[in-house]
Amino acid sequence: QKEVEQDPGPLSVPEGAIVSLNCTYSNSAFQYFMWYRQYSRKGPELLMYTYSSGNKEDGRFTAQVDKSSKYISLFIRDSQPSDSATYLCAMSAGAGGTSYGKLTFGQGTILTVHP
């Protein structure tokens, strides 16, 4: 079993739709959670960063973390064609351990928003 599971999709939605992207994880040591957007032939771009459980909103993006369920989500409101990309969840543990600061990634979800 992988430490982080993410539905690879692909996910295709019409412009203006609400998109929900999800990841589950098994390592209870994970405390820091990030969502990245990666366009083709580009490096990952940080969208959202959250610590522990709770919600965080930034414009059209909302990140949710539920540590009790080991489940994180990214919601995109009013999706646009420019949101078409691969979305990666990533997480890391707190202090201690041998892989200090290491990110563990999900497989990535390919999203297409069509006009």
Add this chain to the structure above:
Amino acid sequence: SAVISQKPSRDICQRGTSLTIQCQVDSQVTMMFWYRQQPGQSLTLIATANQGSEATYESGFVIDKFPISRPNLTFSTLTVSNMSPEDSSIYLCSVRQGISTEAFFGQGTRLTVV
């Protein structure tokens, strides 16, 4: 956020040769990492680049194949040695100021081995 420059952005190399990838950050950072992204796959950590000491490698990655240097807090190199077609991937440099901070990535080096 840190600005991370990677060179080269892409290269096509012959099998058996080596390629050194450079990562330059516009400010001093505590942590630097090297990841690999194989075609159609997610990112896998190769190693943590430690300033002034040997890198810390993840399981499945060894120093002889992926030697790493980090002479200061703004610069690191990753060498892919004795390349084979299986090394064709995107190699990415990442930085963090601490475990409680965000991680940022360079644009990556797209390597094709023929």
